[in-house]
Amino acid sequence: MARTRPNDPAVPRLAALAALLADETRASFCLALLDGRSWTAGELARSAGVAPSTASEHLGKLVEGGLLTEERQGRHRYVRLTDGRTAQLIEELAAHAAPRAAHPPRSLREASLQHALARGRTCYDHLAGRLGIRITDAMTERGLLRQDTGFALTDEGLEWFGGLGVRLGTASRRPLARGCLDWTERRPHLAGASGAALCRHVLDAGWCERVGTGRAVRPTPAGLRAFSLHLGIEPATLAGG
DSSP, X not given: OOOOOOSOTHHHHHHHHHHHHTSHHHHHHHHHGGGSSOEEHHHHHHHHTOOHHHHHHHHHHHHHTTSEEEEEETTEEEEXXXXXXXXXXXXXXXXXXXXXHOOOOSSHHHHHHHHHHHHOEEETTEXXXXXXXXXXXXXXXXXXXXXXTBOEEOHHHHXXXXXXXXXXXXXXXXXXXXXXXXXXXXXXXXXXXXXXXXXXHHHHTTSEEEOTTSSBEEEOHHHHHXXXXXXXXXXXXXXXX
16 A cells, blocks of 8 residues: 655654654764854764764764754864754753653763753753752742743843843844753753843853863852852752752
8 A cells, every 4th residue: 555645744854853863872962062062073972972983974964954053164063053942942852851761870970970960051051950940940039030921031130130230132033031941850940032141141250160071060159159149049059969
């Protein structure tokens, strides 16, 4: 019997997207790039433990499929996630898969990485993990952010950003605030233009620092004091484990 083709044109596109992420190496590349930075093919190859030639083949497929974009500088090839919507898709798929894919760490290094990512990380251009959730909760408790009818900054929240010296651009079509499902905490954290601006601020001001070369971040001593001063977050809830 001849196979009938689906009428919905989205079917083959969805299948192609699923096929792109069905490979563990390509999935690991996408998760690594959630740190919002551009990586070289060699850096991604080392992070995934594959040969450079293998990494190059997989990256070509991800670029062709529209998940990654690339630029070349001299001999180096840099890749990054195409845009914020792509990053949101990757993070939400990871959140959906986490309960089924959970497994005990296979090494001390893997256990340390899982712990660091759960404690605090960047999710493309905003903060995630326990750090991101704690900040989101504190903003909500202080009346800076509303979550009852979707994420929205209040007038007090806009003034709070202004008090930090953080300018929130209004020309972009990107939503000022939106929720992004956190794959380790299973709750939404602050994303959107305000989440990105806050993430830039805490890194530029030295409130947080990156851990190693990945996307894990942790508060600095200055950051613990700043989060306490500006959001009333007890340092003990952010420090250590």
